[in-house]
Amino acid sequence: MLAPTPSADTIGWHLRHHHQVMVSRATINRVLGRAGAVTPEPSKRPKSSYIRFEAEQPNECWQSDFTHYRLTRPDGTSGADTEIITWLDDCSRYALSVTVHWRVTGPIVLARFRETVAAHGIPASTLTDNGMVFTTRFSGGKGGRNHLEHALRELNITQKNGKPNHPQTQGKVERFQQTMKKWLHAQPAQPTTITELQTLLDAFVAEYNQRRPHRSLPHQATPATIYTTRPKATPSTDRSTDWRASHFPDCGPHTVPSGKENWWWREGRARSRRSFARRRLGWWSRAAAELPMSRVKSGSVRPLWAIG
Template sequence: MSHPNATLTPITRLRLARLIVDHGWTYTAAAKMFMVAAPTAKKWATRYRDEGPGGMTDRSSRPHHSPTKTAPTLVRRIARLRWRHRLGPVQIAGRTGLPASTVHAVLVRCRINRLSRIDRVTGEPLRRYEHDHPGSLIHVDVTKFGNIPDGGGHRFVGRGQGKRNREATAKRTGRRNHRYEPRPGISYLHTVIDDHSRVAYAEICTDETSATAIGVLHRAVAWFAQHHVAVERVLSDNGSAYRSHAWHQACAELGITPKHTRPYRPQTNGKIERFHRTLADGWAYARFYTRDQQRRAALPGWLHFYNHHRPHSALGGHPPITRLTNLPEHHI
């Protein structure tokens, strides 16, 4: 495909062809003017005579016939061996009698050359999806992070100093388990992410009960409404909070259709699972926090960075907010 600054764009090809066909220029003279070869000028002039201006557009260089292309029956056999037995090109080549390079080319063409694209349980290719507009589906989930003791956790200060920090924090707060061991506690991070735009909303809570999840849902729906996004469906796992009657009643009151993932299949909710990993790398464990309150205070700023500035690989390197247009904070 030609780019806008190419020497011969469709418009320039038309000018070249018209000089030859309509004004009687020679191939050599026209080619010299446009700094191309004479056979190139002849090609576009001939196409203009036969097809008119419509013949100046780009065409695929793919051949009309490929006599040596692998037969469909062999392609299906290669794919079946890859799906069911997770074999590599060399092993498949030994069973089919084809060169390993041919097998690899077939796997690439079928987009199953990487085992990460094949479901480990079913052996079928991963089915990726994306809803066509913001609000069509939001994903909700809960991830947990251990609270940081005063002075920092063991990830940064080491296990010895981390243990002493936990003990000092327990003396200050009085939080211990039944064996009198320090108990820093757990932070429950309720996360919500839009399927189409990947715009995210998150809250740190003290539990993961249905009442807390419903409160987060109400606030998330209101937050999305401020960004001119109307939520239509919500996808969650099969946790007790999301299976409760209260959750379904809250969804009905908000006019949202609740949906659930397949049991024991977190891949169905893969977008938010991947967001949790990004959240952990970019916020929870990104730097040294001397206390848990410091990490909590950093969450809103990181969420703004994620939504408005962080390039997202699934969005062509653009931040999620770019898929929500005409917003007051779009360029902040």
């Protein structure tokens, strides 16, 4: 099986560990450029402008997401679409589970999660986006929690969700999926069935976990080395607070407890009432609505929108 051209860091790691040859990254990049093995990319935003976060122990946080990949018909044309769901350990980047399905649904997410827990233990927390297969708490409906959310609470697992339209919060699993799809596209024989695609995914996971050095890990170790040699985190028994991951622009997630979240909800309701007053009850209501809420609550001022 073929793989995309490895990066200069990866080539340098293999030269250093398998051939005892030290070559600088700049030299490797020059050689790759002359050979036409790399495609120049425009300048990217400097990594120093991002605030990174990383779990300290394996199983401290599992990230999950799913992506799409199309099968290929026997005549070489594009075939049916499939969806690949991944569970990735945040600390070690170890790919815990990568499976392909015709469509990722809530029951499939729950089944894959339970299989992963049976194989690798119970994580302390999970981090996903706000897709309906992961959470329904913030969808605005009255359906309550889905099956995955109930399972997480039963196991005392803290559930974290990134802010919508900000995939950087789940950046590790997003980057893993990018690497995975690039590897799949590089294969000379593209999968024509979902079984063939799963076989390719299993081969990629073995390569990624066991043999491919990871630039973000200490000494560019493999994910399996970090995951298997460090002590594992376990869930907390304290369920007095429920957490949701929030973030500041271009930063990693910062946990916000439910009490603060409820404060924002109450404040939003108060602002909505003031906005309604400004639109419907005229200048006096607008002026009254701008008064401090403490004076309104104390009874010293009673704006029109608070009457009745």
